[in-house]
Amino acid sequence: MRITIRDGGPDGIPSILAMLDGCVEWLVSQGRTGQWGTRPLSQSPKTVESVGRYMAEGSVYMADVDGVPAGTLTLTGSAGAHLSHLPQPGEPERYIHWLASDRRFAGLGVGSALLAHAAEETRRAGVSLLRVDCYAGDDGKLVRYYEAHGFTRAEAFTVGENEWPGQLLARRVQAAS
Numbered sequence: 001m002r003i004t005i006r007d008g009g010p011d012g013i014p015s016i017l018a019m020l021d022g023c024v025e026w027l028v029s030q031g032r033t034g035q036w037g038t039r040p041l042s043q044s045p046k047t048v049e050s051v052g053r054y055m056a057e058g059s060v061y062m063a064d065v066d067g068v069p070a071g072t073l074t075l076t077g078s079a080g081a082h083l084s085h086l087p088q089p090g091e092p093e094r095y096i097h098w099l100a101s102d103r104r105f106a107g108l109g110v111g112s113a114l115l116a117h118a119a120e121e122t123r124r125a126g127v128s129l130l131r132v133d134c135y136a137g138d139d140g141k142l143v144r145y146y147e148a149h150g151f152t153r154a155e156a157f158t159v160g161e162n163e164w165p166g167q168l169l170a171r172r173v174q175a176a177s
Contacts, residue, residue, distance in 0.1 A: 001065055003110060005117045008060030008072060015062070015069045016051055017042040019100040026103045034164075035135040035142070050080075054097045061117055063101070063110045071101035071110035075118050079131065079168075082159050086168065089129055094122040096132040115149045123173045133157075136167035143167045 008016070021040040028038050041047040051074075054060075058076030062069050074097040079086075096118055101110045122130045134142045136156060143153070151169035158165055 001108060003070070003108070003113045004064050005061050005113060006064060008055075008062040010052075010055065012060060012062055012069070012072070013048075013051060013055070016060075016072050016098065016100070017048065019069075019072055019102050020047070020051075020098070022103050023100050032138055034137045051098060054080075058095075058097070059121070061114060061121075063114050063117075065105050065108060065110065069102065070105040070108070071099075071114050073097070073099040073114045073118060075121055079133065083133060083157065083168065086155055086157060089131070089170075091129055092127045093129040093131055094118065094125065094127050096130070099132070111145075112149065119150075119171065119173045128173055130171045130173055131168065133166050133168045135165065137165040143169070 020036075021042050024036045024039070024041055027033065027035055054074045054076055058074050060072065060074045063071035076095050076097060078093065079095050080097065096115075099111060099114060101114075119130055122128075130151075131154070132146060132151065134146060136143050146169045147153070149171075151171040154168045154170045156165070156167055
């Protein structure tokens with residue numbers, strides 16, 4: 001098994017949405033509907049617009065396992081509007097959006113490879129701050145996943161009238177000289 005990371009592009013949107021839908025299906029099967037609900041994200045115009053917007057603003061990376069798309073993330077220069085109420089970092093940053101993997105490749109290190117690639121791209125850009133936010137409800141497993149990859153909790157927050165619980169996390173990388 002070989003994981004390779006490549007640049008993604010607009011033609012990758014169907015694969016990205018399929019991965020997100022697979023994640024929703026898996027979460028629902030686990031009884032974990034608080035993160036993304038119960039409906040496929042590809043059926044949400046807001047989600048489809050968000051994937052396209054971040055893709056236009058930043059860089060999309062696809063992880064392939066033996067040539068098959070297995071995971072994705074998008075890296076931009078800032079957090080999304082849903083975090084505009086939080087203090088800004090006051091320095092350049094790279095921000096991770098829409099990290100997802102195809103559940104067929106669970107446990108093979110696809111997410112880890114994408115996070116390592118995001119850190120390396122951040123370093124290459126001469127930026128030392130890499131941030132991400134995630135769902136912090138249920139058992140907190142997703143927050144711990146990011147902590148296991150070198151991120152530390154920066155700020156808890158809620159979004160919307162349902163007060164969706166989120167956690168902003170940050171990781172320092174050694175910027176290229």
